[in-house]
Amino acid sequence: MHLRKRVLVTGGAGFLGSFLCERLLQEGCDVICCDNFYTGSKRNIAPLLSNPYFEVIRHDITFPLYVEVDEIYNLACPASPVHYQNDPVQTTKVNVHGAINMLGLAKRVRAKILQASTSEVYGDPAVHPQTEDYWGNVNCTGLRSCYDEGKRCAETLFFDYHRQHKLNIRVVRIFNTYGPRMHPNDGRVVSNFIMQALTGRDITVFGEGRQTRSFCFVDDMIEGFLRMMNHSDGFTGPVNLGNPHEFTILELAERVIRLTGSRSKIVFKPLPADDPTQRRPDISLAKQKLGWQPTIELAEGLPRTIDFFKDFLKAPRLLQGLSHS
Numbered sequence: 001m002h003l004r005k006r007v008l009v010t011g012g013a014g015f016l017g018s019f020l021c022e023r024l025l026q027e028g029c030d031v032i033c034c035d036n037f038y039t040g041s042k043r044n045i046a047p048l049l050s051n052p053y054f055e056v057i058r059h060d061i062t063f064p065l066y067v068e069v070d071e072i073y074n075l076a077c078p079a080s081p082v083h084y085q086n087d088p089v090q091t092t093k094v095n096v097h098g099a100i101n102m103l104g105l106a107k108r109v110r111a112k113i114l115q116a117s118t119s120e121v122y123g124d125p126a127v128h129p130q131t132e133d134y135w136g137n138v139n140c141t142g143l144r145s146c147y148d149e150g151k152r153c154a155e156t157l158f159f160d161y162h163r164q165h166k167l168n169i170r171v172v173r174i175f176n177t178y179g180p181r182m183h184p185n186d187g188r189v190v191s192n193f194i195m196q197a198l199t200g201r202d203i204t205v206f207g208e209g210r211q212t213r214s215f216c217f218v219d220d221m222i223e224g225f226l227r228m229m230n231h232s233d234g235f236t237g238p239v240n241l242g243n244p245h246e247f248t249i250l251e252l253a254e255r256v257i258r259l260t261g262s263r264s265k266i267v268f269k270p271l272p273a274d275d276p277t278q279r280r281p282d283i284s285l286a287k288q289k290l291g292w293q294p295t296i297e298l299a300e301g302l303p304r305t306i307d308f309f310k311d312f313l314k315a316p317r318l319l320q321g322l323s324h325s
């Protein structure tokens with residue numbers, strides 16, 4: 001007999017996954033972290049290993065997995081363009097085959113399953129801010145398509161399993177999230193700027209830096225995941241989770257320079273292909289259904305993230321490689 005809820009977190013050794021595993025253990029769950037360590041790191045979950053209710057399985061979810069669980073959080077997928085474009089075929093596979101495998105597992109054991117979808121399903125949006133009923137503006141043959149279309153197909157699979165097999169699904173569309181444990185070399189704007197500032201390199205801003213992003217601190221995002229999973233009236237989503245407070249990329253660069261006291265200079269480079277010019281969630285649905293909204297603004301979250309990267313740079317060289325599994 002299982003008194004504790006048994007929860008599977010795929011991608012549990014990644015940035016968001018490791019915080020989610022930690023939080024679920026705090027909530028008294030029995031947690032299985034499944035990861036192939038493609039972008040995740042053993043360091044992220046090292047403090048959890050001594051917990052008897054925490055278990056790690058090295059496994060690639062493009063292959064079936066057989067475990068008995070009550071809930072599944074499906075987070076496995078490289079999230080930054082540098083990583084997901086490194087092996088685009090595998091990116092589509094992890095999104096599509098991975099989703100099929102996890103949905104098959106959920107169907108077999110009658111588990112509730114949450115999909116970590118993304119604001120990228122809106123592509124380069126023609127509507128601002130983005131509400132869940134906007135269908136998106138996605139290029140299906142571009143460099144970002146493996147991720148964008150992979151995540152869109154995963155959503156389709158989730159809703160078809162829900163309609164066809166009555167699976168209890170939850171879909172969250174995650175907007176830009178940042179915080180400690182982000183990968184230092186993943187090219188995401190927050191980690192990029194902080195690393196450049198702390199190492200005294202030029203800060204690279206693409207285009208004129210007028211494109212906007214909204215940044216959600218990781219603790220807020222994890223709270224959103226739990227509220228969505230625990231929601232009782234069968235609310236499937238999709239629901240946007242993110243911070244609606246918009247900043248231009250240039251403003252972010254200037255803030256990072258100020259907070260780190262860096263002497264780095266800002267340099268401008270051409271915009272990459274399909275880079276969205278504006279991205280901001282409409283979180284009315286999350287507020288209404290989940291009573292959720294971000295509570296940690298950039299002024300608080302950015303210094304906490306900078307502290308993480310300062311510690312990272314102080315760590316021995318051995319720990320600093322790109323593949324730090």
Ligand SMILES: NC(=O)c1ccc[n+]([C@@H]2O[C@H](COP(=O)([O-])OP(=O)(O)OC[C@H]3O[C@@H](n4cnc5c(N)ncnc54)[C@H](O)[C@@H]3O)[C@@H](O)[C@H]2O)c1
Pocket residue numbers: 010011012013014015016017034035036037038039040041059060061062074075076077078079080094098116117118119174175176177178183
């Ligand atoms: N961080 C964000 O801003 C953001 C925004 C939108 C969506 N998301 C989604 O949230 C999820 C987590 O993102 P993250 O920022 O923590 O990224 P991350 O790269 O840190 O974590 C992804 C994890 O999945 C693992 N993984 C990759 N392929 C796998 C496979 N085939 N089998 C098993 N494990 C595999 C990686 O090793 C890593 O630990 C992803 O699905 C991502 O698409 C994140």
